Amino acid sequence: xxxxxxxxxxxxxxxxxxxxxxxxxxxxxxxxxxxxxxxxxxxxxxxxxxxxxxxxxxxxxxxxxxxxxxxxxxxxxxxxxxxxxxxxxxxxxxxxxxxxxxxxxxxxxxxxxxxxxxxxxxxxxxxxxxxxxxxxxxxxxxxxxxxxxxxxxxxxxxxxxxxxxxxxxxxxxxxxxxxxxxxxxxxxxxxxxxxxxxxxxxxxxxxxxxxxxxxxxxxxxxxxxxxxxxxxxxxxxxxxxxxxxxxxxxxxxxxxxxxxxxxxxxxxxxxxxxxxxxxxx
Amino acid sequence: xxxxxxxxxxxxxxxxxxxxxxxxxxxxxxxxxxxxxxxxxxxxxxxxxxxxxxxxxxxxxxxxxxxxxxxxxxxxxxxxxxxxxxxxxxxxxxxxxxxxxxxxxxxxxxxxxxxxxxxxxxxxxxxxxxxxxxxxxxxxxxxxxxxxxxxxxxxxxxxxxxxxxxxxxxxxxxxxxxxxxxxxxxxxxxxxxxxxxxxxxxxxxxxxxxxxxxxxxxxxxxxxxxxxxxxxxxxxxxxxxxxxxxxxxxxxxxxxxxxxxxxxxxxxxxxxxxxxxxxxxxxxxxxxxxxxxxxxxxxxxxxxxxxxxxxxxxxxxx
Amino acid sequence: xxxxxxxxxxxxxxxxxxxxxxxxxxxxxxxxxxxxxxxxxxxxxxxxxxxxxxxxxxxxxxxxxxxxxxxxxxxxxxxxxxxxxxxxxxxxxxxxxxxxxxxxxxxxxxxxxxxxxxxxxxxxxxxxxxxxxxxxxxxxxxxxxxxxxxxxxxxxxxxxxxxxxxxxxxxxxxxxxxxxxxxxxxxxxxxxxxxxxxxxxxxxxxxxxxxxxxxxxxxxxxxxxxxxxxxxxxxxxxxxxxxxxxxxxxxxxxxxxxxxxxxxxxxxxxxxxxxxxxxxxxxxxxxxxxxxxxxxxxxxxxxxxxxxxxxxxxxxxxxxxxxxxxxxxxxxxxxxxxxxxxxxxxxxxxxx
Numbered sequence: 001x002x003x004x005x006x007x008x009x010x011x012x013x014x015x016x017x018x019x020x021x022x023x024x025x026x027x028x029x030x031x032x033x034x035x036x037x038x039x040x041x042x043x044x045x046x047x048x049x050x051x052x053x054x055x056x057x058x059x060x061x062x063x064x065x066x067x068x069x070x071x072x073x074x075x076x077x078x079x080x081x082x083x084x085x086x087x088x089x090x091x092x093x094x095x096x097x098x099x100x101x102x103x104x105x106x107x108x109x110x111x112x113x114x115x116x117x118x119x120x121x122x123x124x125x126x127x128x129x130x131x132x133x134x135x136x137x138x139x140x141x142x143x144x145x146x147x148x149x150x151x152x153x154x155x156x157x158x159x160x161x162x163x164x165x166x167x168x169x170x171x172x173x174x175x176x177x178x179x180x181x182x183x184x185x186x187x188x189x190x191x192x193x194x195x196x197x198x199x200x201x202x203x204x205x206x207x208x209x210x211x212x213x214x215x216x217x218x219x220x221x222x223x224x225x226x227x228x229x230x231x232x233x234x235x236x237x238x239x240x241x242x243x244x245x246x247x248x249x250x251x252x253x254x255x256x257x258x259x260x261x262x263x264x265x266x267x268x269x270x271x272x273x274x275x276x277x278x279x280x281x
Numbered sequence: 282x283x284x285x286x287x288x289x290x291x292x293x294x295x296x297x298x299x300x301x302x303x304x305x306x307x308x309x310x311x312x313x314x315x316x317x318x319x320x321x322x323x324x325x326x327x328x329x330x331x332x333x334x335x336x337x338x339x340x341x342x343x344x345x346x347x348x349x350x351x352x353x354x355x356x357x358x359x360x361x362x363x364x365x366x367x368x369x370x371x372x373x374x375x376x377x378x379x380x381x382x383x384x385x386x387x388x389x390x391x392x393x394x395x396x397x398x399x400x401x402x403x404x405x406x407x408x409x410x411x412x413x414x415x416x417x418x419x420x421x422x423x424x425x426x427x428x429x430x431x432x433x434x435x436x437x438x439x440x441x442x443x444x445x446x447x448x449x450x451x452x453x454x455x456x457x458x459x460x461x462x463x464x465x466x467x468x469x470x471x472x473x474x475x476x477x478x479x480x481x482x483x484x485x486x487x488x489x490x491x492x493x494x495x496x497x498x499x500x501x502x503x504x505x506x507x508x509x510x511x512x513x514x515x516x517x518x519x520x521x522x523x524x525x526x527x528x529x530x531x532x533x534x535x536x537x538x539x540x541x542x543x544x545x546x547x548x549x550x551x552x553x554x555x556x557x558x559x560x561x562x563x564x565x566x567x568x569x570x571x572x573x574x575x576x577x578x579x580x581x582x583x584x585x586x587x588x589x590x591x592x593x594x595x596x597x598x599x
Numbered sequence: 600x601x602x603x604x605x606x607x608x609x610x611x612x613x614x615x616x617x618x619x620x621x622x623x624x625x626x627x628x629x630x631x632x633x634x635x636x637x638x639x640x641x642x643x644x645x646x647x648x649x650x651x652x653x654x655x656x657x658x659x660x661x662x663x664x665x666x667x668x669x670x671x672x673x674x675x676x677x678x679x680x681x682x683x684x685x686x687x688x689x690x691x692x693x694x695x696x697x698x699x700x701x702x703x704x705x706x707x708x709x710x711x712x713x714x715x716x717x718x719x720x721x722x723x724x725x726x727x728x729x730x731x732x733x734x735x736x737x738x739x740x741x742x743x744x745x746x747x748x749x750x751x752x753x754x755x756x757x758x759x760x761x762x763x764x765x766x767x768x769x770x771x772x773x774x775x776x777x778x779x780x781x782x783x784x785x786x787x788x789x790x791x792x793x794x795x796x797x798x799x800x801x802x803x804x805x806x807x808x809x810x811x812x813x814x815x816x817x818x819x820x821x822x823x824x825x826x827x828x829x830x831x832x833x834x835x836x837x838x839x840x841x842x843x844x845x846x847x848x849x850x851x852x853x854x855x856x857x858x859x860x861x862x863x864x865x866x867x868x869x870x871x872x873x874x875x876x877x878x879x880x881x882x883x884x885x886x887x888x889x890x891x892x893x894x895x896x897x898x899x900x901x902x903x904x905x906x907x908x909x910x911x912x913x914x915x916x917x918x919x920x921x922x923x924x925x926x927x928x929x930x931x932x933x934x935x936x937x938x939x940x941x942x943x944x945x946x947x948x949x950x951x
Contacts (some may be wrong), residue, residue, distance in 0.1 A: 022378025092306035114580035138754030179302030350792035530765030530802025554665025555767025
């Protein structure tokens with residue numbers, strides 16, 4: 001064989017190996033952190049953890065049932081705010097891409113993705129907590145919902161743009177007004193992609209602590225109204241992690257494990273949905 | 282795209298419906314710049330006492346003394362920049378390796394699970410990574426990594442001083458773990474957006490897979506990769522909880538990477554909850570404002586670069 | 600099939616959203632008191648909260664957001680009560696714009712902990728030596744001034760790695776207040792507060808941050824809360840008190856400190872009583888307070904609040920020692936009773 005060719009092939013295989021090693025190296029911390037979590041938290045995971053209110057310090061038992069439902073409710077509230085604005089705004093970006101509003105909003109959404117999450121929390125505090133004079137699930141939902149908007153908006157834009165032009169033309173040719181075409185024909189066609197984007201965005205906000213500190217505030221009990229403080233998993237993890245008691249530390253890691261599991265399930269679900277769509281296309 | 286031709290045939294009522302609908306959508310889209318504007322105004326208002334008192338001096342002095350109400354953020358800026366730069370130095374080559382692996386080399390059935398695992402890394406709460414850092418990473422750095430570096434590269438001022446385990450080096454390591462998923466996600470998307478024709482052309486000339494990547498894919502994706510780097514940088518600059526647990530939290534400027542340091546997000550997270558006194562709180566918000574301006578600038582730059590390669594954020598849905 | 604799946608997902612999402620909305624509809628029932636502030640008493644307050652909800656049906660929702668945050672939320676009136684490890688300043692009380700009451704709940708101690716291989720609990724620290732270690736003037740473990748107080752211990756010629764809290768905290772407030780009282784140089788050069796400009800040392804975030812660094816770094820020395828040091832079995836230093844004794848930090852020596860300080864505690868309870876009199880008093884100790892307005896806006900909530908505070912300072916005290924807090928002495932509780940009796944709502948006294 002030509003020695004130059006052998007060198008080139010060696011280079012090719014060498015670089016493949018390097019890239020493979022990079023991948024292994026990047027995934028190592030994931031394995032290490034998950035092992036750490038499992039070691040410290042798994043022993044506190046039991047049925048009570050999912051069904052009971054937090055216990056008192058120094059006694060074993062108790063759970064995070066209120067924090068788990070609290071996180072789900074907060075995600076729901078965030079969705080109420082973030083999803084309509086995100087989806088409709090994203091539709092605008094896709095259907096009227098060259099307008100001045102589109103250009104500015106698109107850029108602003110990208111920039112907003114990078115704003116530190118504690119700033120979002122301060123924003124909701126000033127906007128809702130101070131005027132109402134108390135912390136509330138609503139304020140927490142707004143803080144998370146605002147964080148949801150840019151991701152949902154940009155995903156929606158991209159997915160809606162993928163809807164073939166011929167679909168729009170067919171609807172319009174039947175005499176259907178454009179707003180109806182968008183709502184009844186274009187958006188339904190893109191639903192799977194939009195839902196995926198939404199799910200991933202929701203999973204991302206599920207683990208946020210900083211924006212909830214001065215908004216949702218946390219609650220030891222069941223929340224009874226969206227105008228009252230509400231518990232959330234990340235808040236509870238944080239409060240327990242900084243306490244001096246071993247039992248609480250274990251619960252904190254168990255909570256982190258549950259949080260990672262929620263994110264995992266949502267991610268897998270979303271991926272499954274998109275892969276189905278791609279296959280069907 | 283815009284308003285298709287067929288619209289002309291539609292009745293007038295429908296046309297007003299269209300206009301209202303368009304207005305509604307536009308209002309939703311405009312919500313984003315509006316929110317950002319409000320945020321900036323609110324932060325400036327909250328930081329105003331400190332802005333009046335310290336002005337630009339805030340950025341170039343190093344004294345941070347809450348008791349005497351003297352505030353300057355230079356040493357925090359230094360710690361933030363150096364730890365983030367270190368993180369990129371580690372995360373970018375690794376992340377690019379993973380991206381090349383994912384987009385050019387890996388068999389299709391492995392691509393989804395690997396990119397999924399990388400994404401999972403981004404999903405772990407940062408306080409958890411921080412505590413893992415304190416209990417696992419810091420002892421390892423103190424007993425293994427730092428002595429090894431000192432033995433081999435100790436002639437450089439970068440690797441001098443007592444190995445404490447807490448400091449810029451560990452902060453850089455932990456930050457690299459946290460930003461690597463972003464480098465991978467964006468640069469994989471950018472590489473996969475490179476037209477297949479580019480690769481085919483190179484392969485037709487007899488290039489190996491690596492040569493195709495090096496000569497056809499990477500140059501095409503260059504500005505997008507640069508964007509990924511800036512995006513990761515913005516994330517690193519703003520990362521809080523994990524860094525504050527391992528950086529040592531000493532407001533000083535030292536050449537050695539073993540030395541403890543401090544970052545802007547860390548000082549906000551550490552002191553905001555306990556800060557009393559208007560000027561003190563205002564100074565912390567002012568520091569936050571500095572951070573916001575820097576991250577926004579980084580993100581804006583990153584997007585401009587990425588958008589030159591990819592139209593739309595295909596990496597978000599991925 | 601595809602459409603079905605999408606509909607199902609949308610439906611699931613809708614149910615989730617509805618769940619959020621429905622929870623508003625449920626009726627308002629028991630009285631809920633929201634409080635925020637110091638992290639130090641969080642375990643105790645959450646214990647009280649659990650017991651009190653079961654016994655009296657009143658929900659006390661306490662969140663540990665930090666003393667400074669507690670004071671800020673208290674002034675902004677976003678909570679029913681605040682909690683702090685340091686008293687409010689006159690300026691803050693003026694900002695609050697009402698009669699502000701500081702009610703002591705329990706006392707806690709700050710301990711010196713270290714990691715010197717081969718040395719267990721019981722190293723002796725004189726106040727001036729402790730201050731000079733944190734000033735960076737005493738830098739070696741075998742410094743003659745340290746050896747003088749520890750003639751039996753074998754101390755190495757290693758550098759002392761000083762560790763302090765990086766986050767603002769009541770623990771730091773008590774510790775720096777103590778150092779300011781015993782060292783004139785500390786008072787002028789550094790001063791006291793929840794966060795200070797440390798002359799030397801590493802910063803760890805939270806008790807667990809400081810404890811983590813001290814445990815893992817040979818020759819480190821730091822300070823943490825008593826409860827944290829005891830549950831984590833850390834090496835404890837003895838500190839010389841005003842009477843000249845080296846006192847081990849324990850619950851009873853903390854109680855002795857409160858006893859020793861009783862005479863000097865002012866009528867409004869706003870005081871750091873570090874370095875008190877008393878032969879067995881551990882010198883680095885302080886109160887944690889609940890902050891309330893003397894004039895309550897809402898009679899129902901006001902009544903619930905004052906009843907809870909009465910319970911906390913009486914029956915509630917029995918939960919303190921198991922969680923490693925020092926309960927209040929009887930004579931102080933009698934003074935607190937007088938203060939609670941001054942509370943009113945819409946002009947009417949809340950307690951008989």
